[in-house]
Amino acid sequence: MSQAENERLAKMPAATDLYQIDSLLSEEELLVRDTVRRFVAERVKPQIAEHFEAGTFPQELVPEMAELGLLGMHLEGYGCAGMSAVCYGLACQELEAGDSGLRSFVSVQGSLAMYPISAFGSEEQKQRWLPGMARGEIIGCFGLTEPDYGSDAAHLTTSARRDGDVYILNGTKLWITNGSIAHVAIVWARAEDGVRGFLVERDTPGFTTSTISHKLSLRASVTSELHFADCRVPVANLLPNVRGMRGPLSCLNEARYGIAWGVNGAARTCYETALTYARERLQFQRPIASFQLVQQKLVVMVTELVKAELLALQLGRLKDSGRLHPVQISLAKRNNVREALQTAREARNILGANGITLEYPISRHMNNLESVFTYEGTDDIHTLIIGQAITGENAFA
Structure with a gap:
């Protein structure tokens, strides 16, 4: 390879941030992301495969997540961090890069348990429950x-x-x-x-x-x-300030928002694992990354990851500016979960038989994403929500 070609490649954006999305984030957003990413790297990834195999939840991490301000972090007052929607989304993304179970815990605690108390509870209920939940003392x-x-x-x-x-x-x-x-x-x-x-x-x-x-x-x-x-x-x-399905559905929208971000972390972990493996794995005296079909798989993965990250970021900007509509959440949840699951499957393909072991995170993420594909609104339900929005026709009846 010529010196000019080496210099050109040296100026290419990183393989894990091919569209330079980091440049769209504020200093605060980058700090939140990097703090949670470091926590996941140091405290979650070294032990999570063992918990997955044993079928146990690492409950000892709850006080540490509370110390980082992750529980109810997008809520105001009562000991909550009051961070932006984008910051909350980035935290979900990094937690799910470790495991969907950790992101699910934080999502349920903040968006499905604390949020309805904050939005629909009495002042007495907020004072009684929210500070302890933010500290991780109450689940x-x-x-x-x-x-x-x-x-x-x-x-x-x-x-x-x-x-x-x-x-x-x-x-x-x-x-x-x-x-x-x-x-x-x-x-x-x-x-x-x-x-x-x-x-x-x-x-x-x-x-x-x-x-x-x-x-x-x-x-x-x-x-x-x-x-x-x-x-x-x-x-x-009794939560005094809501009646009807508006209450639970508004909670689900909060949780779906976090999912639309979180699954990008799982997809990124699968892509990075497959990319590293393809560079190092030799077959026919060559790294498998040099083969066209492997490159094609990696290209599709990173393309869909970039698209999903941009979709989530715009979703967060809309939420922070008060312009978010539930249909936009459905679109992001449907797309990002679907593509994360496909990325996990393609990444497992690149690793071959090694991809089914817990030595690598891919099958763990793939199995988790099968649940995320279903919960907080199945793929089919979100399809019909979007379909009704664009056609004006109700296909649920």
């Missing part, structure tokens, strides 16, 4: 999905009947992240005046949880069922 979960009602959440059957100064809850919630370790559950139930949200404390009589085992995905995360059998919840634990 929350979000109970909406039911055994017979996932995507069709508007027809949930968990009931809440008023009886004097309590509500009596009956029903079951399924696929609940953090459920078995949560101190408080945000539970959505059908009351006489519509769907309402309740703060159900761990020791409430009639409230029990069971952990879902034998998972092949999100193994380094706690997934549970919540059971309510004549569970008596004080009226004071």
Whole structure:
């Protein structure tokens, strides 16, 4: 290769930031990203494969994530960091570069448990719960999905009947992240005046949880069922400032926003692993990176990663400026999860048989992304949301 060619290649942008997206980030945003990236590199990646294999959640990391201000970091006051939407997105991206289970924990804690208290709770509820949740001393979960009602959440059957100064809850919630370790559950139930949200404390009589085992995905995360059998919840634990499906759906939009960022971290880890492997792996006396088909796979991966990162960044800018619409969240969640999963599959292909072991992170991310593809709105549901927005026709009916 000529000296001129070497100089030209030396000026090329980095293979992990091919579109120089770093230049679009502020100093604060870069600081948040790099801080979380360092935490993941030092504290998460060295141990997460063992937790995945054992099916355990690294709960010892919760105080450290709280110390970094990651729990409810996009909320204002009550001990929360009050960071921008873009900063929160970048944090999700770096956490999921480690494992979807860590990002899921932070997402559920901040967007699905703390957010409804912040948005719809009384002042007393905010004072009681949010500071401890921001410190990681109180863990929350979000109970909406039911055994017979996932995507069709508007027809949930968990009931809440008023009886004097309590509500009596009956029903079951399924696929609940953090459920078995949560101190408080945000539970959505059908009351006489519509769907309402309740703060159900761990020791409430009639409230029990069971952990879902034998998972092949999100193994380094706690997934549970919540059971309510004549569970008596004080009226004071009703979220007073929301009624109907607007409450849970607004929470889901907060969580979907974080997912649209987070999966880019998983995709980046898979791409970087495949790129490094392809440069080092020799076949036919040459690195496999020199073969056209391998290069083609890597090019598609990095192209989709760049597109997904730009999509997430614009989503964050829209959110920070107050112009975000739920359809835009659906578009980003659908695209970015779909492409991250495809990137993981192609990266596994490049690694061949080595790609199925926990020595490399790719199959772990691929299995996790199968769950992310489904939760917080399946790929099909987001497709129909976008379809209705652009055609004006409701395909759900």
